[in-house]
Amino acid sequence: MRFGIEFVPMDLYWRTVFYTIQAEKLGYDHVWITDHFNNRNVYVTLTLIANYTERIKLGPGVTNPYLVHPVMTAQAVASLNEIAPGRVVCGIGAGDRTTLEMVGLEMKTPLRAVREAVEIIRRMVAREKGGYEGRVFRTTGGARFNFKVQQSIPIYIGAQGPKMLRLAGALGDGVLINASHPDDIAEAMKHVREGVERGGRSLSDIDVAAYTSLSVAEKEKKARKAAIPVVAFIVAGSPPQILERHDIPVEAAEGIKKALAERRWADAFGAVTDEMIEAFSICGTPETCIEKIEALSRMGVTQFVAGSPIGPKVRSSIDLFGREVIPHFKE
Amino acid sequence: MVSEEAIREIPAELRGELATRLVDLLLEAKEGVKLPSSKAKRLLQLWSLGELLESDEGLGLLLEGAAAVDPEGLKGILDEYGLERLKGEVLG
Numbered sequence: 280m281r282f283g284i285e286f287v288p289m290d291l292y293w294r295t296v297f298y299t300i301q302a303e304k305l306g307y308d309h310v311w312i313t314d315h316f317n318n319r320n321v322y323v324t325l326t327l328i329a330n331y332t333e334r335i336k337l338g339p340g341v342t343n344p345y346l347v348h349p350v351m352t353a354q355a356v357a358s359l360n361e362i363a364p365g366r367v368v369c370g371i372g373a374g375d376r377t378t379l380e381m382v383g384l385e386m387k388t389p390l391r392a393v394r395e396a397v398e399i400i401r402r403m404v405a406r407e408k409g410g411y412e413g414r415v416f417r418t419t420g421g422a423r424f425n426f427k428v429q430q431s432i433p434i435y436i437g438a439q440g441p442k443m444l445r446l447a448g449a450l451g452d453g454v455l456i457n458a459s460h461p462d463d464i465a466e467a468m469k470h471v472r473e474g475v476e477r478g479g480r481s482l483s484d485i486d487v488a489a490y491t492s493l494s495v496a497e498k499e500k501k502a503r504k505a506a507i508p509v510v511a512f513i514v515a516g517s518p519p520q521i522l523e524r525h526d527i528p529v530e531a532a533e534g535i536k537k538a539l540a541e542r543r544w545a546d547a548f549g550a551v552t553d554e555m556i557e558a559f560s561i562c563g564t565p566e567t568c569i570e571k572i573e574a575l576s577r578m579g580v581t582q583f584v585a586g587s588p589i590g591p592k593v594r595s596s597i598d599l600f601g602r603e604v605i606p607h608f609k610e
Numbered sequence: 611m612v613s614e615e616a617i618r619e620i621p622a623e624l625r626g627e628l629a630t631r632l633v634d635l636l637l638e639a640k641e642g643v644k645l646p647s648s649k650a651k652r653l654l655q656l657w658s659l660g661e662l663l664e665s666d667e668g669l670g671l672l673l674e675g676a677a678a679v680d681p682e683g684l685k686g687i688l689d690e691y692g693l694e695r696l697k698g699e700v701l702g
Contacts (some may be wrong), residue, residue, distance in 0.1 A: 291642050293650035300658045331658045594637055 280576050280608040283309030283488060283584035284597070285340055288319035292327055298597055299328045303335040305601025306609060311340025311370060311584060314347075315378060322355045329363035336366045340490070340584070341437035341455060343374030344396035345384045349416060352396070353403035357428045365430040370455055371396055372437025390442050391415055397434050397450055404428045435488065441470045448474020453486035455584070459561050461574045462524055464489055468579050488582035489575050492560040495590045495600050499563050505591040506560045507551045511535050513559040514551065525558035565603035572604070612670040616699045620669070624691055629663040631687055632672035639679040649675055673700050
């Protein structure tokens with residue numbers, strides 16, 4: 280099992296880099312930086328991380344092909360690879376519909392857009408000759424880097440729905456499954472396996488990452504409290520079939536969504552139940568986390584990504600997880 | 611700048627604990643943006659080299675950083691440890 284950690288660069292750049300250095304020292308294998316136009320820039324953050332680390336793999340987790348054209352994503356990760364040779368990975372997904380709409384972008388044909396973006400990034404990094412004729416993206420033969428990329432850059436596809444999961448299985452070097460609960464991971468794995476078979480590959484050819492919401496603390500109660508805001512947002516954004524899978528009433532999720540939209544935080548967070556926390560996060564003491572991660576590992580997950588909130592105090596939780604959870608799987 | 615003499619007066623048994631508390635203060639301060647970029651970069655460099663918490667320079671940098679982002683919080687910590695001279699030097 281490999282271990283990744285996700286940061287949302289809402290916080291000051293030096294804090295994100297500080298936490299990443301800490302994670303590297305503790306044996307985390309990957310750092311994923313989210314890409315949202317309203318936070319700090321993902322590649323500026325990654326460049327600084329590359330500068331201050333030596334071993335940890337790093338990449339956007341995830342970017343999208345609507346806001347950033349795939350040739351620019353290819354350029355960014357290829358340039359980053361010069362600073363951190365062989366350590367760069369690239370996570371790409373369809374993006375978030377609501378965020379795209381904020382800037383007047385429509386999420387058209389997401390499967391095709393992601394597929395074509397992956398193909399273009401690979402071609403650019405490999406400096407393949409000839410243009411690319413997709414339905415969403417086109418490049419001419421002149422669209423080539425003026426520099427060589429010495430290492431390959433694995434591409435991970437961020438996925439939640441069945442079709443994107445199948446695409447990730449068929450095409451990705453890895454898949455970032457946006458889920459925390461074993462039932463959701465099990466369902467996702469069915470689709471990833473289908474994709475892998477369709478692509479004529481084996482599951483062992485890809486890195487299957489569970490991109491979770493983690494909250495770890497010495498005391499269960501503190502971990503749960505820290506998970507509440509993130510879980511509220513996940514519940515609000517979950518489709519009905521996923522809510523039903525966890526016996527969460529759609530009306531309850533609608534209530535949270537409305538409260539969040541109206542910035543009634545106390546109402547939104549107060550409506551988060553233990554069942555919601557259980558469904559949408561890996562939450563608890565290190566022992567509880569180990570049990571839950573073991574369950575994911577048995578399903579075929581090969582990378583556990585510790586996503587927000589990580590815990591009540593980020594530094595302490597990175598430390599606790601690194602000292603008490605990671606060694607259980609590495610030794 | 612915190613003088614080397616003032617740093618060296620911190621009892622050895624307190625240094626590790628003090629450094630960790632200063633790191634937490636920096637990481638959780640609401641006014642973290644007040645940490646000058648030059649200091650932030652040096653802090654990251656020392657942290658990546660494993661010298662932030664142990665070295666005199668690292669401790670001095672943490673003290674200066676804490677004074678910039680949360681002087682009240684720093685005062686509370688230094689009062690707790692009875693580091694009066696250091697408080698005078700860092701916080702004026």
